[in-house]
Amino acid sequence: MTQEISAPHARTFMTRRLGRLASVIAAILIVASVSYALGTFNARDTISRPDMSWALGSAAAIKISDLSISLEHAANAIRERNPKASEASLGKAYDYLGGLLAASVEMHIAKGDPLQPEFTNWMSDYRKFLGDSPDAIYSTAPIEADGEYEVAITTGSADYLGFVVYERNPIIGWNRAADSTSIVPDAENSVFRIRLTSESSDKTSQSKKLDTVLGESAGSTEISEGAESALSILSHDDVSGFRMRNIGSNSQQATLKLSASSHLIMVREYFFDSEPRQPSRLTIKRLRTSATSIAGLITQTGTPGQDATSFETRAENAVNFFNQTWQGSLALADALKETTNSFDRPATVSPDFVGIFYPTPDNDYHGGSFSLAPGDALVVEGEVPVAAFWSITLQDHWMQSIESNGEPASLKGSEITNRQGNYRVWISDTPPPEGEDWLNTGGASEGLVAIRYLLSDQAPAPTARLRTLNSGSNDTAQSASEL
Incomplete structure (x- = not known):
């Protein structure tokens, strides 16, 4: 009797539990569906173009907008040049712009503070621009014209390292070499230091002896201030002999002069042999901050001695570099079409134009x-x-x-x-x-x-x-x- 009564109760109990479970599952599915729908909506809303008023009143916000607009403008200009371009062709062009944008952000925003400089390796598997060489590594760091810096180099397997300080042409603003030097290491892990300074000095310190760069065995021939490089001075001899020269001491020092408009140092590492390739270790340290920079820091932060270059300044530099690079590359390609299948110089190309490409x-x-x-x-x-x-x-x-x-x-x-x-x-x-x-x-x-x-x-x-x-x-x- 007891068993006959308990069975219906058990069935009722199980039915109720299953009903509650079904309700919970249904509620979860409804919440998940609503959350997904809202998430999808919010995601679409996130990438929609906001009204430009969002950036008003903030210099940093305006520069972020400028960077975004620059990318969109470049993509639009490329498509307008060839409205019938294939998706593959457009994709390749946009790959280029994406890589250039990445380099611009790293070089000028993330590592673009001349008060706390760092080197950026320009090229990689996904970014190439301005006429890269497969046999070279290009590294740059920002500098201020009236500052003072020390570059430390521990050489890898590169056969030749060239160092160029770039200044801006005061009339057209394009780049030109202010001073340069070079190293031909005789072994890996050789240590060198290069001082960058705008300070004037006496004739002795303004001249550099060849043994500073090439080792004591190179002799004591002097190089005058502003010379292109120790090696280029001797390049009229048998250049192949440079590779055999002895560097001498494991710690060498050289000096490069900063001009009134110097803004960048570039290091080119050339590898004469294919493999292996071990990049040099490069660091740059600011030794002295200019009075102008200190005054600017106090104005920006109210606190003397706080090292920072404003975001809007760094972002503006990124925008300028991005736009000048893609526009200059297209302009050169267009000009060279005047003399296609020859090496004649196009009449429309000024010799100064190469300043865009960091010669x-x-x-x-x-x-x-x-x-x-x-x-x-x-x-x-x-x-x-x-x-x-x-x-x-x-x-x-x-x-x-x-x-x-x-x-x-x-x-x-x-x-x-x-x-x-x-x-x-x-x-x-x-x-x-x-x-x-x-x-x-x-x-x-x-x-x-x-x-x-x-x-x-x-x-x-x-x-x-x-x-x-x-x-x-x-x-x-x-x-x-x-x-």
């Missing part, structure tokens, strides 16, 4: 643009330079080195055949005649050719001309023999 006194630069139909080749010919290092690099019109389908973007001088003091390199997507040196465009029909002669002994400029690569072996062999 170095250590290099002689040559090159131009190419435009190739299927089966065409641009044949580059020149006299093998007496140089510490030289290379020929393919770039796209964004001045990025291109490596298509795993093919190298560059040939070093050591990889190019010396033909009785001359060289010849074919640039094409079709293999050249047997025995010829070749840079494969990987199917790219247009681009740039950049040639660097490092510490060259005034080598004549190379030339380029268009050739046709025929499918028949006899024709191609004849074309090669005619060159």
Whole structure:
């Protein structure tokens, strides 16, 4: 009797529990659905363009807006240039802008305080600009013109390190070298220090002895203030001998002079051999703050001695660098189209224009643009330079080195055949005649050719001309023999 009564009660109890569980599950699903819907709505709302009034009254907010607008303006300008561009083409252009923006933010915002300077490695797998070389590492740090700094270098496996202080042209604002020096280390983990100063000094400290940079065995020849570099002074000798010079002591000191408009130091590390590549360890320390900077800090913070450059100043520098770089790269590519498939200088390019691209006194630069139909080749010919290092690099019109389908973007001088003091390199997507040196465009029909002669002994400029690569072996062999 008891068992017959308890069974219905048990069933009722279980039914009630299941009903409550179902209600809880339903409530959870409703809350989750509402939360998802609200989250989706909020996410869409987050990326919608706000009214510009949000930035009014704040210099920092306006600069953030300027940076955002600069990216959008650049993307719009690129699409307006070619409204029918493919998604793949646009994606490549936007990859370039994204990498350039990342470099601009790191270089000028995150590490852009000349009172607390840090080095930025410009190039990486995802960012290339301003004519990078696959054989070099580029590092920069901001400086103030009337400050004082010390750069400490512990060398890696680089064969050559060049240091250039850049100033702004007072008329056009473009970059030019204010002072420079260089190091040819004889071993890894060699330690060097370079002092950057705007202070005037007597003749003894203004002249640098070669043994400061190259070691005691280099002698005591003096280098006058403002000289391009110790190595460039001696580059009219047998440059190949520099690699064999003994640095001497494991701690060397040099001095670079800061001009009234100096704003940046760049370190270029060149690797003459392919592997391994161990970057140098670079640090920069501010030794003295200018009176102008101290006054500015007190005005901004009300507290003397607090090291900080305002965000709006750093962000403005990032905006300027971003816009000048992409616009300058396009302007140069457009100008070079006037002399396509030759290395003639376009009439519309001023010699000062190269200041946008941070030129170095250590290099002689040559090159131009190419435009190739299927089966065409641009044949580059020149006299093998007496140089510490030289290379020929393919770039796209964004001045990025291109490596298509795993093919190298560059040939070093050591990889190019010396033909009785001359060289010849074919640039094409079709293999050249047997025995010829070749840079494969990987199917790219247009681009740039950049040639660097490092510490060259005034080598004549190379030339380029268009050739046709025929499918028949006899024709191609004849074309090669005619060159």
